[in-house]
Amino acid sequence: MPSITRTAPDSEGNRRVVETAVYTAVRTLLDSGAKYTEISVQKILAEADISRSTFYAHFRDKSELLARMGRSLNQRFFDEATADAATIWDAVESPDGLQSITELLAKGVARHREHFSVLAAISETAAYDAAVNDFYTSGLEAFEARVRADLEKRLGSALTDSKLNARISAQVIVWGGEQAIAHHISTEDESQDADFAAELAAIWWYGAYNRRTESS
Amino acid sequence: MPSITRTAPDSEGNRRVVETAVYTAVRTLLDSGAKYTEISVQKILAEADISRSTFYAHFRDKSELLARMGRSLNQRFFDEATADAATIWDAVESPDGLQSITELLAKGVARHREHFSVLAAISETAAYDAAVNDFYTSGLEAFEARVRADLEKRLGSALTDSKLNARISAQVIVWGGEQAIAHHISTEDESQDADFAAELAAIWWYGAYNRRTESS
DNA sequence: CACCTACCGTACACTCTGTTCGACATAGTG
DNA sequence: CACTATGTCGAACAGAGTGTACGGTAGGTG
Numbered sequence: 001m002p003s004i005t006r007t008a009p010d011s012e013g014n015r016r017v018v019e020t021a022v023y024t025a026v027r028t029l030l031d032s033g034a035k036y037t038e039i040s041v042q043k044i045l046a047e048a049d050i051s052r053s054t055f056y057a058h059f060r061d062k063s064e065l066l067a068r069m070g071r072s073l074n075q076r077f078f079d080e081a082t083a084d085a086a087t088i089w090d091a092v093e094s095p096d097g098l099q100s101i102t103e104l105l106a107k108g109v110a111r112h113r114e115h116f117s118v119l120a121a122i123s124e125t126a127a128y129d130a131a132v133n134d135f136y137t138s139g140l141e142a143f144e145a146r147v148r149a150d151l152e153k154r155l156g157s158a159l160t161d162s163k164l165n166a167r168i169s170a171q172v173i174v175w176g177g178e179q180a181i182a183h184h185i186s187t188e189d190e191s192q193d194a195d196f197a198a199e200l201a202a203i204w205w206y207g208a209y210n211r212r213t214e215s216s
Numbered sequence: 217m218p219s220i221t222r223t224a225p226d227s228e229g230n231r232r233v234v235e236t237a238v239y240t241a242v243r244t245l246l247d248s249g250a251k252y253t254e255i256s257v258q259k260i261l262a263e264a265d266i267s268r269s270t271f272y273a274h275f276r277d278k279s280e281l282l283a284r285m286g287r288s289l290n291q292r293f294f295d296e297a298t299a300d301a302a303t304i305w306d307a308v309e310s311p312d313g314l315q316s317i318t319e320l321l322a323k324g325v326a327r328h329r330e331h332f333s334v335l336a337a338i339s340e341t342a343a344y345d346a347a348v349n350d351f352y353t354s355g356l357e358a359f360e361a362r363v364r365a366d367l368e369k370r371l372g373s374a375l376t377d378s379k380l381n382a383r384i385s386a387q388v389i390v391w392g393g394e395q396a397i398a399h400h401i402s403t404e405d406e407s408q409d410a411d412f413a414a415e416l417a418a419i420w421w422y423g424a425y426n427r428r429t430e431s432s
Numbered sequence: 433c434a435c436c437t438a439c440c441g442t443a444c445a446c447t448c449t450g451t452t453c454g455a456c457a458t459a460g461t462g
Numbered sequence: 463c464a465c466t467a468t469g470t471c472g473a474a475c476a477g478a479g480t481g482t483a484c485g486g487t488a489g490g491t492g
Contacts, residue, residue, distance in 0.1 A: 018438090018439085036344070038344065040480090041479075041480070042479070050439080051439065051441065052440090052480095053439075053440070053442095054438080056482075061480085124344050127253075127339070127340035128340050168408070168415040168416075169419065171400065172396040172415060172419055176388075176399075177392060178395070179394070179395030179396075180388040180392035184387065187387075195381055195384060199380070199381050199385055200384075202424075203423035206377075206428065207420065208423070212422065256448060257448075266471090268451095268473095269451085269453090269470075272450065273470085277450080278449095435491085436489100436491085437488105438487105438488095438489100439486105442483100442485095443482100444482085444483080445482085446480080447478105447479085449479100450476095452475085454471105454473095455471080455473105457469090457470080458468085460465105460468100462463100462464095
């Protein structure tokens with residue numbers, strides 16, 4: 001038999017054992033203050049206490065590892081977040097959507113803070129790695145579509161400035177908001193979260209969702 | 217004489233020759249689509265056609281190179297931008313500051329687009345490199361201070377929602393705005409710049425500078 | 433017991449980094 | 463013109479990290 005680079009583990013169960021060990025190892029390293037870029041595969045191996053060959057049997061490289069980590073995180077974070085969005089966000093057409101958005105952002109910030117080290121690693125790596133960027137981008141694009149749809153609804157009902165450009169506004173809100181949240185968490189204390197959520201919500205609300213121009 | 221690691225060039229003139237060669241080499245490589253992280257020192261040497269030892273006589277490493285490149289760019293970009301800000305921004309207390317901000321952003325976006333590859337490299341590298349991050353951060357913090365001061369002025373004159381938190385708003389505006397601009401440029405055509413500037417300006421204006429709450 | 437699955441450990445080829453140092457080219461000075 | 467200082471070149475090297483290859487081994491299963 002020709003030497004086929006060694007097969008990857010196939011049995012559902014055993015797969016999880018190694019991979020979660022790697023995930024927690026990376027989390028530990030990230031939480032200890034290292035940037036993902038600086039963390040070598042060697043350090044991950046040492047921390048997870050597995051061998052080099054085992055690692056490469058499971059992950060193609062460090063990028064795929066991070067992307068997979070992100071995906072596994074999203075299944076109980078992003079999905080959870082979109083669940084919130086579905087319930088709360090719908091109140092967006094109600095008169096005080098501002099409070100809805102504030103609550104939504106407060107939850108979002110809390111979750112973001114909880115997993116901050118991993119999310120920061122993803123955003124950091126997405127800047128130069130195509131695989132991670134694809135993953136990162138697709139997540140935000142989903143939000144963008146949602147925001148845009150809501151803005152268009154409000155435009156249709158004349159609930160905001162008729163000159164508002166829903167597509168561009170949605171981009172500003174989502175991509176700028178993401179960065180604003182990340183920066184807030186990395187520089188401010190948790191005690192500021194409520195104020196931050198309220199302030200960001202107000203900017204979104206009065207700046208786009210419910211924009212009242214001088215003339216109106 | 218003991219071998220002191222080889223002195224760095226001292227004469228003003230000759231210094232510039234090598235360094236600008238390196239700068240243009242990096243710019244060429246960035247413009248050709250490569251991410252700064254992926255660009256090895258070797259490639260820079262080849263592109264600039266200088267030797268390894270010469271490079272390290274001028275720059276400590278790739279990070280310092282990028283930070284220096286950024287600084288040299290700022291002397292005729294950031295400074296220029298803050299000059300605009302000084303003249304136009306002051307109109308912020310006038311009734312239609314919205315138009316002032318729109319113009320300011322339009323110029324900012326244009327400049328950002330012109331030097332996009334380098335600015336993207338800086339933001340990309342700042343995410344994991346301390347030296348570049350210091351540089352990147354200090355630039356944005358200057359803007360943040362400016363925005364915050366303006367917001368506080370408007371608060372004092374009761375020109376916006378009395379409940380607005382100037383500190384947090386300034387952070388959202390500057391850090392979120394930076395990301396929004398970067399994302400816009402990397403995904404949208406130049407023809408969209410005017411609409412984008414208007415939309416971002418509107419969000420800033422109605423969301424913070426001139427926020428009108430329901431009750432007022 | 434024989435077999436298979438999945439991990440271990442070592443070894444290896446390769447790439448990149450940052451340093452060192454002798455050689456050389458050039459320009460200014462006495 | 464000879465001397466000297468300056469700055470670049472080129473080659474060599476140690477060290478770190480990456481991804482691959484493959485033989486060996488423990489444990490569960492039929």
